[in-house]
Amino acid sequence: MTLWIKATGALKDRYSIWVARLLPSGPCRNPDLEMVIIKATSHDEQCMDYKNVQRVFKWLRTSPLYLQPLLYTLSIRMEKTRSWVVALKGLMLIHGVFCFDLPGVQKMGRLPFDLSLFSDGHVNPNRAWVYNAFVRAYFLYLDQKSAFVRMEAMRETKRGGKEKEESVMEELKSLEKLLDLIDLLLQVKPRSPRMNVVLVLEAMDCVMDEVLEVYEKFSARVHRVVERILDMGGEEEARVGLEVVRKAELQGNKMTTYFNFCKEIGILNVSDCPEIVRVDEKDIEELIRIRDGKEMESEESDEENGVEDNNCRAIVRFEETKQTDLKTVITEQWEVFEDDLAVDVMDGSTVTANNPFLDYSFSLVPYVPVSNNCVLPDLIVL
16 A cells, blocks of 8 residues: 555656646746655655755745746645645645745745645544644744744844834734743654654754744844843833733743654654743842832832931921020120130139129129329310
């Protein structure tokens, strides 16, 4: 039965190549490129035909105008096929197209074909469901990745290029989308020991490279976004940031489990699990305070209870000082101060001076009244 399936697949590939040679060229068709795509996505389940895959990519590097014929031919082939081998090879080929930084790829949006309900028509259904699930999960990720690439390109165009910094909420939405993409990637995995074939392992190599790339991008951005939230102190931004941080922590455990599983099935490019994103507990507590608005309330309470109370207490003490220390006393008695005390040099005794306003005599310097009985001459008469 397996030999019959292989022979039938080889005949279908030859027939498709023959038809591609006969059909005329057009704006969406290139016979030479179409034949290369058919060979790259053949029914041979042994391995991927990397020689023809590189030939397809060479066409793209030659001119971006070949992107439209490539997508047209690949879409028709993916829509018609009932073979999980052809579908998986087509997904790996379109996955490689995303590596080209072409405007057409960024504007593509959703994939031009749909494999969300793919079902193999050649393998026993009791065995085919694992391949169907693998193809559907792989397609779902690439479809969402294509939409994400378009969204990022439109966002950069809207804000006027990469030089202008995007807002915190825009970065948070981008991080949420990256987390969703990672969740979709973690669903792409063999679900049966029977899937331990070369083609599936090659597809898993592509998936693992994608996991590392997307998670590295997420790790580089999440700490920067948290720092921006702590600086600006927005409650809504803090709420969304907490959701992103908590989801990233839960996703870290799934990442570890996924990498351990890949090691067990023999994925070649899996060395160590990437460093899981961990946000400092102090930063998380600060985000919670900002979300709940407690930080602003504590500052206001400090100002009300601290500064105003201190001022009130200072004013009260100042008034009490005025009332106790500053007094005006009116008296008819002469007050003696230290300057009014005189010391007798002979015997060292202290003598108190009399009131100069009431007594004309002093103990040390006696008062001598001035008496002058002389009559002044009249100078005018003289």
